[in-house]
Amino acid sequence: MDRDREFMALALEQARKSYAEGGVPVGAVMVEAGEVIASGHNQRVQQGDPIAHGEMDCIRKAGRRARYGDVTLYTTLSPCMMCAGAIVQFGIGRVVVGEERNFRGNAGFLREHGVEVTLLDDAGCRSLMDAFIAERPDLWDEDIAGNG
């Protein structure tokens, strides 16, 4: 769990980077055998890319690979249906979620499909999203297409 907090802090750093750029503050890191192999954050504003949620940007940055069963994906916010679908399709073995209070997400769906899910309910992840949603409800609504 200590290592989970450590890796989540790196995902939160990604989220804060996106926030500082005026973007949606969701970040992610991918870990394999105790090492970070990729990190990313939401790129809707920065690249005008609606599919680049934090988790998706991180999966993209990990590049081409044939299997994901041994990786853990850390994400500051519970995965939306797109990101949850990607996690199941690629067979990512484990997901660690920063918080699900600001967005319910799909931990149940992931578990039903055999993904191990750990919820940290991290105060830093929560307060960043609290601030963003209060400041930019328009951008938040766009990012989840009203499907919150």
Next chain:
Amino acid sequence: MDRDREFMALALEQARKSYAEGGVPVGAVMVEAGEVIASGHNQRVQQGDPIAHGEMDCIRKAGRRARYGDVTLYTTLSPCMMCAGAIVQFGIGRVVVGEERNFRGNAGFLREHGVEVTLLDDAGCRSLMDAFIAERPDLWDEDIAGNG
């Protein structure tokens, strides 16, 4: 239905373009009010991007928008779990599928989430995927992470 075949022909053109480039031959177009507003194809090989399935590349190319209820997404192959998740998350109203014989996909999941799905079982879409899977089983397996 005639218009559906016409737009599917454009999605198949995208798939053939990807095939000619040595990529995974799945293509898609997005239509709104009878007009094509975006088109795309799988970019795993071309851009080294594992999340850019045909449907995802097309959604990306449509750019930022707040709602998708009025659009129809044409895809040459039935959507995988990632693409189906994206369709549900963004609230895409209708999906027209070229074929589902080479990949079962998730038409049932889409319908359960209120998406209108039309299956064309198009011979051109089928034969292109037949050829690709026979020629490049390794690349096909990678693209769906063994989750076929």
